[in-house]
Amino acid sequence: MSDLLDELVFPMASDIHTYHWSLVSRAAPAHEQDPYLVCALIAVESAGNPWAMRHEPHYRWVHEPLRWSKRLGISIDTERMQQRTSWGCLQVMGAVARERGCDAPYLSVLCQAPVGLEYGLRHLDWLRDEKGYRSEE
Numbered sequence: 001m002s003d004l005l006d007e008l009v010f011p012m013a014s015d016i017h018t019y020h021w022s023l024v025s026r027a028a029p030a031h032e033q034d035p036y037l038v039c040a041l042i043a044v045e046s047a048g049n050p051w052a053m054r055h056e057p058h059y060r061w062v063h064e065p066l067r068w069s070k071r072l073g074i075s076i077d078t079e080r081m082q083q084r085t086s087w088g089c090l091q092v093m094g095a096v097a098r099e100r101g102c103d104a105p106y107l108s109v110l111c112q113a114p115v116g117l118e119y120g121l122r123h124l125d126w127l128r129d130e131k132g133y134r135s136e137e
Contacts, residue, residue, distance in 0.1 A: 020048055020089065023117055031121040033128075038090075038121070045091040050113040052091060059084040063098040072105040082107040088116030096123050 020042055021035075028035035046052035062083040069079040083094035087110035094107040100122040102110070110116040127133040 020113065023113055027114075027117055027121060031125050033121055033124050038117075038124070041120070042089045045086075046089045048089060050089045050116065051111050052089065053085055053087050053108075053111065054091065055081065055085045056093075057084060059093065059095070061095055063095045068098060072103070074105055087111055088120075089113055090116055090120030092116055092119045092123065100126065 021039065024035045024038045024042070028038045042048055062080055065076055065079040065083060068074075068083075069076040072079070083098060085107065086093050087097070087107055092110055094110070097107055097110055097119045100119050102115075102119055104115075110119060
């Protein structure tokens with residue numbers, strides 16, 4: 001990325017944004033997503049912090065928590081809490097990750113940048129394909 005774009009998209013320590021760029025520049029095109037858009041989302045959502053998380057107790061939509069809790073052997077309260085938390089560099093809601101196929105027992109796995117990026121990209125794919133949302137070319 002250019003130095004100016006670095007400053008605009010990733011106003012953080014260079015080692016962090018270089019790491020994200022190396023992941024995003026490979027993963028986004030595989031999903032037919034604009035890597036610069038994905039980097040901008042990372043900058044806005046978490047300032048590049050892969051360990052960012054926020055519990056949102058008033059988030060109302062959860063994806064089949066009883067089924068997931070039984071399938072994964074965790075309490076339904078834990079599953080509901082995880083689904084109402086946004087995780088990782090793209091702040092993917094746990095419920096969205098479940099809907100997009102994340103079957104890890106603990107959704108903290110979304111704080112691993114490659115994992116969170118994958119489920120964030122899956123959600124962007126869904127928004128593009130099912131809802132018709134497209135970034136400007």
